[in-house]
Amino acid sequence: IWCDHSDFMAASDAGWVMLMALNAQEAHDLTVAAFRIAEDPEVELPVAVGYDGFWVSHTVEPVEVIDTDEGLKYAPKRRRQYVLDPGRPLTMGPLASPDWYFEFRVQLHDAVERSREVILRAFDEFGRSFGRNYRPVDGHYTDDAAVVLVSMGSVSGTALAYVEEARRSGAKVGLVNVRQFRPFPEEELYKHLEGAGVVAVVDRALNPGSAFIGPLYSDVALTLFKRGHDIPMLDFMVGLGGRAATRRDFDEITRRSLAYLGKRMRDVKQHYAFIGVRW
Template identity: 40%
Template sequence: MKKRTGMEVSFAAAEAVKQCKVDLIAAYPITPQTHIVERLAEHVANGELDAQFIPVESEHSALSLCIGSQAAGARSFTCTSSQGLALMSELLYITSGLRLPLVMILVNRSLSAPLSIWNDHSDVMSVRDCGWIQLFVRNGQELYDHVFIAYKLAENPAVNMPVIINVDGFILSHVFEPLETISSHEAERYLPPYAPKFVLHPDDPVTIGAFTMPSFFTEAKKIHDESLKASYGPILQAFQSWEHISGRSYHPVEKQYTQDAETLFIIMGSLAETAGEAVKIMREQGVKTGLLTLRVWRPFPFAELRRAITGVQKLIIIDRALSPGGPGGPLAAEIRAALYNMENRPQILNYIAGLGGRDITIADYIRMHNTTSVQETGYEIYDQKGAEANA
């Protein structure tokens, strides 16, 4: 076994960004993203990382700056949360439309109002259609690993897409836990220098971000969609080559206890770890349940998801965001759409849970599993206090 190091997950992320030798970091401080960016500022200040660190006046400027630097051929990094992401939103679409392979860590935090600094997935779900590759991680090791994977993937000439890595705020970002790091030699072997096909340079000028008439706009969206879907293969390749370096293997849909399972939980992000413990306990009691986690949210892993749920009678989908007045949670809505044409599709329960930092315990997962509810409205906003009172 490799040597494990204890560190705060945010610092592990900063370490990985440093090892990826980024040329530029532009960010504006927002809780709970701050530890990642502060640590990177230290790395630049003390000479450990040879990069431009640019403190900007807003997240809008942070992403604007990264678009410019990335277009000029600099490997760039930014990081934000919640309101910061909302302020970036118009530029998110520009980054992906221009096919700039930027990497951003999004430390997930709920959107105001009411004001909350705590974790849920309402921020990333508000920009679901921004056209980036979107990944979710469950623990510090995965976050560290996915920084390398994200740059490898983004800069793959067959991909050329920006990547968001989602990490749950506080509940994961501020946890001190052990993880394995790779050597700088291994990092260099995995991630070659950034060599874009086109850069903004006066000696060989190109036009980036030109206007498009109706006769071409649809084609521009078509190629974006096709390219994002086609990134699925390179995602698998990036996971495989990472396994060669690190020994750790990743999949777009992670499965636990799915063999002969009659029911499956589906959840994204760090709460999948608690859910996994709950499933383990239920299995010990003879309950045929299992767990799926979507690591890759965009491109949506349709085929792998359909394969994984074949023969299952009931899905318990836990969303960390709400579409008010809509179909419940975005994860459940998309899975329902993905399964609609399947024969013998499973019954679906959708719980909106863990909003704004609300803790979800093992007992809660077991309670969700044992409910007899059929959810006439298609979803239920999970209320622990009410559930406990009724128990």
């Protein structure tokens, strides 16, 4: 119940569309958009909308609630050939045998890939309908940033407050907030990272024993590696179990990242660090 992203990441290979809200308004808006995306004939997959427990769910902030009729105009109910209806009970055999399981998984992969364009169309229409604009990622001050932070969820709000303060002090630091985790928005992300000197990923989940112990870091690093981008990429674990991630934490992350400016990935002896641990 206390916020980190371990439960969210546990579903990352399930074949769902996965969106992460920064605040309560986004949690509300993305849930409405999720119906539009999930029920599109090109997708027809579950859409998971994540938001941070307690930091978002148990705090008070104003939310502009979408009227039900307006929401249904944006995401109208669609008739389905196969539905679960308590009025018409039936029994299903959930077994997928080796004869067809491989094909099922390929179909699932194809549907997730098709969802990329569907998500963009859904976000565009949401902006036209309700005046709030969303993209798979948001970039802040990335055009000339020496260090670009990459984060997801409510911690991006703290990160943006830190970046704006650091900018006023002359520090060239930027931020990318990842809103769409699956399918991972490689192209949109790369546009904000290609000019960076160092990329510092802020993870709120831990994969012990993995080559890349942060799940967000894994996708960010592969996005750059696949494009031949050889810059230092660092992974910082923060806020596990709901612990607060503070501006002081981001100051430490930036300071550590700046030490690698002008170097290459092979110069990084240990790519990850734990920030805010009590030892």
